[in-house]
Amino acid sequence: MNISKITEGVYYVGVNDRTTDRFEGLWSLPNGVSYNSYIVRGNTKTALIDTVEVGAVHNYFRAIFAEIGESEIDYLVVNHMEPDHSGGIPMILSHFPNLKIVGNKHTIAMIKGFYHINDDSRFMEVKDGDVLDLGGKSLKVVLTPMVHWPETMMTYLEESGVIFSGDAFGCFGALNGGVVDTEMNTDWYWDEMYRYYSNIVGKYGRFVQKALEKTSGLTLKYICPTHGPIWHENIAKVVDIYDRLSKYESEPGVTIIFGSMYGNTGEIAESIARQLAARGVKNIKIHNAAKADLSYMISDAFRYEGLIVGGPTYSMHLFPPVENFMIAMETREIKNKVFATFGSFTWASAAAKTLGEYLNKMKMEPVATLEMKHSASESTYTAVEQLAESVVNALKLK
Ligand SMILES: Cc1cc2nc3c(=O)[nH]c(=O)nc-3n(C[C@H](O)[C@H](O)[C@H](O)COP(=O)(O)O)c2cc1C
Numbered sequence: 001m002n003i004s005k006i007t008e009g010v011y012y013v014g015v016n017d018r019t020t021d022r023f024e025g026l027w028s029l030p031n032g033v034s035y036n037s038y039i040v041r042g043n044t045k046t047a048l049i050d051t052v053e054v055g056a057v058h059n060y061f062r063a064i065f066a067e068i069g070e071s072e073i074d075y076l077v078v079n080h081m082e083p084d085h086s087g088g089i090p091m092i093l094s095h096f097p098n099l100k101i102v103g104n105k106h107t108i109a110m111i112k113g114f115y116h117i118n119d120d121s122r123f124m125e126v127k128d129g130d131v132l133d134l135g136g137k138s139l140k141v142v143l144t145p146m147v148h149w150p151e152t153m154m155t156y157l158e159e160s161g162v163i164f165s166g167d168a169f170g171c172f173g174a175l176n177g178g179v180v181d182t183e184m185n186t187d188w189y190w191d192e193m194y195r196y197y198s199n200i201v202g203k204y205g206r207f208v209q210k211a212l213e214k215t216s217g218l219t220l221k222y223i224c225p226t227h228g229p230i231w232h233e234n235i236a237k238v239v240d241i242y243d244r245l246s247k248y249e250s251e252p253g254v255t256i257i258f259g260s261m262y263g264n265t266g267e268i269a270e271s272i273a274r275q276l277a278a279r280g281v282k283n284i285k286i287h288n289a290a291k292a293d294l295s296y297m298i299s300d301a302f303r304y305e306g307l308i309v310g311g312p313t314y315s316m317h318l319f320p321p322v323e324n325f326m327i328a329m330e331t332r333e334i335k336n337k338v339f340a341t342f343g344s345f346t347w348a349s350a351a352a353k354t355l356g357e358y359l360n361k362m363k364m365e366p367v368a369t370l371e372m373k374h375s376a377s378e379s380t381y382t383a384v385e386q387l388a389e390s391v392v393n394a395l396k397l398k
């Protein structure tokens with residue numbers, strides 16, 4: 001029984017990483033992550049699609065040799081150059097001296113820069129729409145720039161309806177035995193997909209939309225991403241999640257992000273939440289920005305329609321963990337939110353102004369703002385009620 005076979009001629013040779021704490025040095029990985037790589041065998045040629053992170057190369061080679069034995073690999077197709085997929089390139093090149101790297105001009109420039117491989121005879125440059133003939137298996141190049149880097153592309157195995165999609169349609173979470181979605185309970189991967197999309201791909205929504213347009217005409221039987229499960233029976237659901245997230249579409253609910261040193265600003269966050277709940281909002285997520293994991297805050301911010309952010313003034317600045325969150329929102333060009341802000345100060349206000357400046361830069365108008373001096377008083381609680389009322393009135397998804 002060949003347990004790595006996905007469909008005729010396509011084999012999984014990826015590896016799990018349950019050791020790394022933070023993906024890209026930033027994003028927590030409580031459930032690990034997989035680096036997916038694939039072998040495609042035609043009648044005459046064999047191609048490897050992408051490699052893995054350098055620390056995972058040992059197990060990667062074990063998976064490759066279990067699949068190919070003594071036979072050769074003719075091509076390495078590099079869909080994405082981020083080091084979580086390109087780390088294995090130098091060792092693959094030295095193990096297979098006749099192998100050619102297949103990539104577009106940006107890919108090839110990056111390989112030369114990252115890995116100092118300057119022998120042009122090792123490269124085969126491809127353009128959008130080019131087809132790599134493996135003998136009865138044709139790999140068509142679909143350029144999808146900025147999903148997630150400029151060189152990013154997908155490759156489509158025409159005869160089998162298999163798309164090797166790079167980071168698109170990927171998610172956090174290592175694979176726990178099952179590789180194709182038909183072999184597993186996929187329930188817990190959906191949250192990991194939201195988190196992966198919002199953390200990693202979130203900035204590039206309009207490029208994801210372009211890529212979706214480009215792939216919409218293709219028959220898709222299997223989506224083989226670089227991270228997480230291979231999608232077969234959930235293709236429609238996965239494409240829908242990526243489509244909605246890349247259009248910044250939300251679900252009903254409100255995320256409240258706050259910072260607080262001594263609890264006064266925290267009290268506003270709690271009161272807002274209570275007032276929202278009293279007005280029928282059921283999905284409310286509150287994160288203390290100084291303690292919560294930025295990765296989960298970003299994920300909830302993308303997911304829910306309402307976003308309320310507040311923090312105290314700290315040495316003439318917005319409290320740094322809250323500012324850090326706002327930078328993450330600005331970076332990801334977050335849109336289509338019902339936004340409200342609250343700030344506090346004691347002698348010279350800065351928090352509320354800075355929050356306003358971020359919203360300006362993001363071309364978003366808050367539906368309500370609130371500012372508190374010292375601690376909550378009756379007028380603060382009245383303002384909280386008004387803020388909650390304005391937010392609830394503006395929510396379209398109820
Ligand atoms: C280290 C520190 C720096 C602060 N810097 C300022 C400031 O520059 N301007 C100001 O008006 N208040 C400043 N404050 C006061 C807080 O912004 C204000 O007391 C706020 O209400 C505290 O809210 P909290 O209880 O949620 O921490 C500072 C407080 C601390 C502890």
Ligand SMILES: [Fe+2]
Nearest residue numbers: 080082148167
């Ligand atoms: Fe990437």
Ligand SMILES: [Fe+2]
Nearest residue numbers: 082084167226
């Ligand atoms: Fe990746």
